[in-house]
Amino acid sequence: MGYVGPSVVNQLGTSYPGSTLVGFDIGYFGNCITSTEILPECRVDLQYFADIRQFPEEVLSGVGAIVHLAGISNDPIGNRFEEVTLDINYRASIELAKKAKEAGVKSFIFASSCSMYGTADDSARTEKSPLNPLTAYAKSKAFTERDLKPLASERFKITSLRFSTACGWSDRLRLDLVLNDFVAGAVASRRITILSDGTPWRPLINVKDMARAIDWAVGRDAADGGEFLAINVGSDDWNYQVRDLAEAVASQIPEVGVSINKDAQPDKRSYKVSFELFRRLAPQHQPQVDLIASIRELKEGLEDIEFNDQDFRNSNFMRLNILTRLQKKGLLNDKLEWISKL
Ligand SMILES: NC(=O)c1ccc[n+]([C@@H]2O[C@H](COP(=O)([O-])OP(=O)(O)OC[C@H]3O[C@@H](n4cnc5c(N)ncnc54)[C@H](O)[C@@H]3O)[C@@H](O)[C@H]2O)c1
Numbered sequence: 001m002g003y004v005g006p007s008v009v010n011q012l013g014t015s016y017p018g019s020t021l022v023g024f025d026i027g028y029f030g031n032c033i034t035s036t037e038i039l040p041e042c043r044v045d046l047q048y049f050a051d052i053r054q055f056p057e058e059v060l061s062g063v064g065a066i067v068h069l070a071g072i073s074n075d076p077i078g079n080r081f082e083e084v085t086l087d088i089n090y091r092a093s094i095e096l097a098k099k100a101k102e103a104g105v106k107s108f109i110f111a112s113s114c115s116m117y118g119t120a121d122d123s124a125r126t127e128k129s130p131l132n133p134l135t136a137y138a139k140s141k142a143f144t145e146r147d148l149k150p151l152a153s154e155r156f157k158i159t160s161l162r163f164s165t166a167c168g169w170s171d172r173l174r175l176d177l178v179l180n181d182f183v184a185g186a187v188a189s190r191r192i193t194i195l196s197d198g199t200p201w202r203p204l205i206n207v208k209d210m211a212r213a214i215d216w217a218v219g220r221d222a223a224d225g226g227e228f229l230a231i232n233v234g235s236d237d238w239n240y241q242v243r244d245l246a247e248a249v250a251s252q253i254p255e256v257g258v259s260i261n262k263d264a265q266p267d268k269r270s271y272k273v274s275f276e277l278f279r280r281l282a283p284q285h286q287p288q289v290d291l292i293a294s295i296r297e298l299k300e301g302l303e304d305i306e307f308n309d310q311d312f313r314n315s316n317f318m319r320l321n322i323l324t325r326l327q328k329k330g331l332l333n334d335k336l337e338w339i340s341k342l
Contacts, residue, residue: 009021165177194242
């Protein structure tokens with residue numbers, strides 16, 4: 001019930017037509033659907049609303065594969081809720097994997113992140129490069145990978161997909177992602193505001209291509225990469241500097257100005273990534289949606305919903321804003337658990 005989930009449901013529904021797709025989500029962003037026409041969860045066979053921190057084991061009965069997306073999904077939330085981020089993203093993930101292994105689940109796919117490379121020099125990070133997680137979010141992914149590894153076995157294959165930063169259209173759109181933010185600014189106010197000095201390197205991937213990679217991981221044989229595999233997911237052509245992304249958006253939308261914050265503190269999160277291993281192991285599931293196509297689909301989607309919110313950085317398209325509002329309204333407690341009011 002997040003940004004990536006709907007694409008994954010579409011992809012797996014197509015690849016495994018006879019299967020039963022089960023959703024599991026706490027529902028923080030349940031009402032953040034991008035258009036009013038479709039509730040994305042209509043496409044799963046069964047949907048649970050529950051907290052991964054109290055995962056009910058009975059849900060795992062008969063399950064063949066788990067695509068584990070649930071979690072706190074960015075640095076701003078992680079910085080604000082550090083311990084909660086570790087609880088949900090790390091501790092609950094490991095408990096889930098243990099329960100899944102016990103229940104006979106065969107394949108566990110974890111949505112990890114290239115952000116665990118943190119600051120890096122100019123050479124592209126490979127899976128063998130040292131990790132340098134700088135934030136609670138990045139640490140939660142690194143700790144989870146570390147503790148997942150010993151759980152993998154011949155019968156319990158684990159794939160940790162270290163995704164590039166996502167972009168593109170979704171039935172539950174986020175605008176707190178760099179390319180999505182730039183296109184939203186360009187559409188709403190003909191202005192792209194880069195918060196950094198524009199130099200950081202950031203690999204990108206379209207959300208549909210994330211789903212394609214997940215599809216590969218669900219079906220992958222242990223001969224392809226081993227019982228435990230941590231792998232960078234993206235494409236070598238998609239290592240961009242943030243200012244290049246802004247220029248690409250400006251090239252597709254007329255009369256757009258780009259402003260760069262020259263006084264910004266250098267953004268420490270800057271890394272180029274090598275996707276050679278992914279290219280070798282998953283030749284049939286390589287990214288297909290390029291930068292310009294991603295910009296166009298976002299532009300057309302936003303225009304379709306008549307998006308014109310110049311103040312969107314304060315809107316419900318930003319995950320942190322939603323959680324903050326739910327807390328202020330007394331709906332979530334400080335552990336980000338729902339408070340039931342009778
Ligand atoms: N979007 C990206 O750029 C990107 C890149 C790399 C990795 N990832 C990872 O992919 C996954 C999905 O990302 P997204 O962009 O869809 O994020 P999102 O915030 O849109 O979705 C996350 C979902 O997890 C659910 N969730 C959070 N805490 C939960 C809990 N305690 N119990 C049950 N459900 C819970 C939320 O309700 C939400 O629906 C995340 O794990 C994220 O870290 C995303």
